Amino acid sequence: MVDVRVVDYANPRDAQALVTLLDAYARDPAGGGEPLAPEVKACLPQALRQRQGAFSVIAWARDGADAEELPVGLINCLEGFSTFACRLLVNVHDVAVLQAWRGRRVTQQMLAVVERVARERGACKLTLEVLQGNLPAVRAYEREGFAGYTLDPAMGQAQFMQKWLD
Template identity: 60%
Template sequence: MTNNIRISRVDYANPSHAQALVAMLDAYARDPMGGGEGLSDFAKTNVVAGLAARPHAFSFVAFAGAGDDQPVGLINCIEGFSTFASQPLVNVHDLAVMDGHRGQHIGERLLAAAEDEARARGACKLTLEVLSGNPGAARLYKRVGFAQYELDPAMGQAQFMQKWLA
């Protein structure tokens, strides 16, 4: 079944790519791993333009079939900077595969596309976060080479935290 899957770099100005990105991101947001609530109308209207306005953002969509009409996977990435390495890094901000298409290595292929782009940008590493209640994703990430982040084992592993500003 993976033979019918095509990974495409998202052209944020392409209406079919923009629609696929929003549809996939909304599906991810509705999934328990994405919080269980769909995107707000504001997010649906503004996310593509917001990504397009950031030259350090890039995305890939996995499509099933021949056209751009059935998106089944999405990865959104944003370039940052590693001060210790003094090189760019790429954060995988979103990775989602539609429920009926999981287990077909689509996530792995999206991560490979992101890694290729990160290498082309001279990035020293990829970063991402995963919920502790998502063991399938954690297994995928470990299988493709991700590991818990730590500088010194005596100091423990990093924890992802957030503070909302609005």
């Protein structure tokens, strides 16, 4: 059984679960294969708490009726703005599910809560990025209605790009 709840960044249990799950994701090849820096682990929940428009959800699971509730999945979201729609959008920034819980539709359950929160906030859309080689994630997102971003098919799909400033 999985219960997905919005994170309270001020709650020590939620904050620790968020850091633990994000660190597990960072260590995974899909997350770059490197652990989070100690300063990130120490500051992230408070930094997210201070960002207006940031929210996260955690999937909590029990493997049995008497088992302790454990964090098994995380999604971090940040609000953005669609100039074409003149409305806010929600970027699904990190999606992490512990290896032992993959294939159990944890991502779908978390995305349902993210979508509910986004709709409550008046968002016009959800956006996300995914590595081309992460086919299980691509399929999961497509099942939930995500598709490549195209304005004019002749111009092709949008590409996610980055430029580090440090």
